[in-house]
Amino acid sequence: MIYFDNSATSLVKPESVYAAVLDAMKTFGGSGRGAHNAAMNAARCIFEAREEISLFFNGYGANNTVFTQNATEALNIAIFGTVKKGSHVITTENEHNSVLRPLFYLEDKGDITLSVVNGNKNGVIDPKDVEKEINDKTSLVVCNHVSNVTGNKIDIFSVGEICKKHSVPFIVDASQSAGVFHIDMRKNNISVLCFTGHKSLLGPQGTGGLCVKDGFYIDPFKQGGSGVQSFKRTQPENMPERLEAGTLNGHGIAGLLAGIRYIKNYGIGNIFEKEKHIAKMFYDGVKDFKNVKIYGDFSSWDRGAVVGINIGDIDSAVISDILNTEFDICTRAGAHCAPLVHKHFNTENQGIVRFSFSHFNTEYEIKKAIDAIYELNELYEKGEI
């Protein structure tokens, strides 16, 4: 199997991730539930993971690193726990439904007004267009770092500067960038960084979280057991417990910690270069095929390792299915939970065949993929698909 659906979840993980999860399943009690050796095994590992993640993103320490089931939950916590009733929020058309749906929900309820910034013809957002939308009532800017459909990257440094200038909190969805790009919360003036563990951070599914700027207050999203202050009627105020009701996925977090350590050891710059090489090789190999259309901005390779294509007017699901059944190549067709990107490119019906790469992918796999697209292009030419 050739796996090119790393924007959905990374399939190949480092061996150390498998080993860490297995070891955790055999040695962890409930973190924060008891002070015996098994509970402490879990607590120590989770604390180390918080520290490592905070260092990784130049965040605000272990206590400001919160674990969730996935990035969607992190974004729900960050958005619903931050937004002020009657305020204005800015986002972009490049967002995933994990950002859009919470905001649409609040807009439909009448709690907020919403501005959605559009990109240029290739879908790139200009930070100046974000600034233009800021008004007296703006209480939040939320955007992703890298689009999950096109791989386009937004200049979060400039958006962060704008947010700082106007004193507006800035939430970043790093689902597609954490583990590939250096993200510095302080340098980029990020109030809340939301990440998923199971994509480029190479951890298992069921992991994710948010790093919060010190002192930035987020209301609890869930209420429940916290392992501390059990006699309090309300969720405790301390971080990270305020945002972490219930037993954490200690087993998964152990794997996530191993994933991040692998990345640090391999070098995040090396991962980026490898992914860039692989993605560029694919892009260069298919871009001149007559009926292949590619979506997004490829003028620079400072971008995510994602190449979204179509062949003529063929439904993306048809191409993706043929790639899977005839060539054993995994890609993702359809809308990728990012409706406005598809409105932008007028691909709401056709969808896009997304190739999303990992540094574990090989040149051999890329060659096979280019050959497959060549064949499909020929078949389309002959009217056979």
Place this chain on the structure above:
Amino acid sequence: MIYFDNSATSLVKPESVYAAVLDAMKTFGGSGRGAHNAAMNAARCIFEAREEISLFFNGYGANNTVFTQNATEALNIAIFGTVKKGSHVITTENEHNSVLRPLFYLEDKGDITLSVVNGNKNGVIDPKDVEKEINDKTSLVVCNHVSNVTGNKIDIFSVGEICKKHSVPFIVDASQSAGVFHIDMRKNNISVLCFTGHKSLLGPQGTGGLCVKDGFYIDPFKQGGSGVQSFKRTQPENMPERLEAGTLNGHGIAGLLAGIRYIKNYGIGNIFEKEKHIAKMFYDGVKDFKNVKIYGDFSSWDRGAVVGINIGDIDSAVISDILNTEFDICTRAGAHCAPLVHKHFNTENQGIVRFSFSHFNTEYEIKKAIDAIYELNELYEKGEI
């Protein structure tokens, strides 16, 4: 290490659980994200897990089985998504903060009025006392099946009959009973059954969920990507996607499925008998020590395999620490996130040393524990602790 903290999380899992998680980490794409082989590996396993769980609880099919990070999240979804503003809710003093805090939050906000039913002197709830609290505005009864502090069991059949008679929805927190007791949603008239995966269901951490009565409507708790109906502004109405935003913990769910299959194969009745034997052996071994106090109702062994004790007036944390450091025995001291149980037994300051057993525990381990309590009792007698 002798592990007696199975009410927090089960430490020993069947070998098949470890194998299933490992296999899943190496073969699963994102369930519901793509239609290629890797995504289908995940989707098929998760669907099987939904079916198996629904059968296990005599629930309402795969589509009415929702996965969450833990029971706390399941209870938050069930309570916040169900409760009617201005209505009345009934719960009991035996509840965990995963039930109490959502309800206190709603009460403090003025959204609901709340009745908390007290137990008898041993903490057992009489279903008739639940019925007495029902009034015209009652919109919900929420209670656990087995207390996580005492192991006391409530007669959910009778509570279910009362709820049926008065047409009040019934939410059951099965965190301490799922995997040990037969739970029949239909027979017990349960509207929503909330469970955790990492305790007696023997799955990994990061798993849990809710089984919902067919047609029983729960509002979405999180908003986000659903893999279906991506162009809809709101969370899709279909179940289970309505209640499952974001990528599921496919790796953990594979382990949970293996855990449930192990239980079915071993026989849930055999697990109960084994746990009962172990718990009874411990109870019989320590109950007559002069300074040992035991909490809960032990008139019948149709109860959870939990024995909560204290030795004289010694802080439970001191006893639990000595058990850990001197005897390598893991127990949980303190409040166990169940504040009202401790108010009931006047153990708010002392806490309780909780021994919670698994069918993997052995008679040898119990003998060691009885010897340890004997020694501590002697030391207390001599004033040496």
